Amino acid sequence: MTKFNVDSFELVTPEVCLAENEFFDFNHPLVREFAARHGGGFDNDKARAVALYYAVRDEIRYNPYSIELSIDGMRASTTIEKGEGFCISKGVLLAAVLRAYDIPSRLGFADVKNHLASQRLLDQMGSELFVYHGYTDVYLDGKWVKATPAFNIELCEKFGVLPLEFDGENDSIFHAFDKGGRQHMEYVNDHGVFETLPLDEISRSFRDTYPTMADVWVTGSGEGDMGAEFEVENRAD
Secondary structure (H helix, E strand, O other): OOEEOOOOHHHOOHHHHOOOOOOOOOOOHHHHHHHHHHHOOOOOHHHHHHHHHHHHHHHOEEOHHHOOOOOOOOOHHHHHHHOEEOHHHHHHHHHHHHHHOOOOEEEEEEEEEEOOOOHHHHHHHOOOEEEEEEEEEEEEOOEEEEEOOOOOHHHHHHHOOOOOOOOOOOOOOOOOEOOOOOEOEEEEEEEEEEOOOOHHHHHHHHHHHOOOOHHHHHHOOOOOOHHHHHHHHHHHO
């Protein structure tokens, strides 16, 4: 597995950032159909990448309780089948459908402090630090552009968070503040970019950071709805 620390397109080859593997299974019927339905009919990579970004952002519901840190749980096809995912699995899906159209893509990771989450989730995690937050790095028009399709628009509306837009030219990363001026996301550590999913590394970090949730997130046995929890908690206030 290659970890890139420089933005050099010379490092990108069809075998590296265009390849299919156990996570980017873009020849799976579900992934092919998703890619064709949302990415067909465009005459340039940028327009296609933007359309695929919005499809992954809004058609796949964000749910951190759906985490399953296994090869099967992190496949692009599994995320489509479930209809929900979290930042990493949605980033994998976006990379897979981009690669289906020969658009080079890779995964980037950073630790972020999330100041807007349900209290129940934060209590279970025991931390407001989200390690290995994932995004997709896309190569368009001669440069790498960050795309973060994590939060679907319905969830953003519930939380009062500005939805992340993507134009294929500028980085799409979390806003520091929400609509009301409250602190939203803070990037605290950059893990770099990878040509595939560093599942073992992520699993170790999750076990170290969230010992009470590690088994739940490895087996995919979590239950909950962060958006619904946030609404209830804020009504109570």
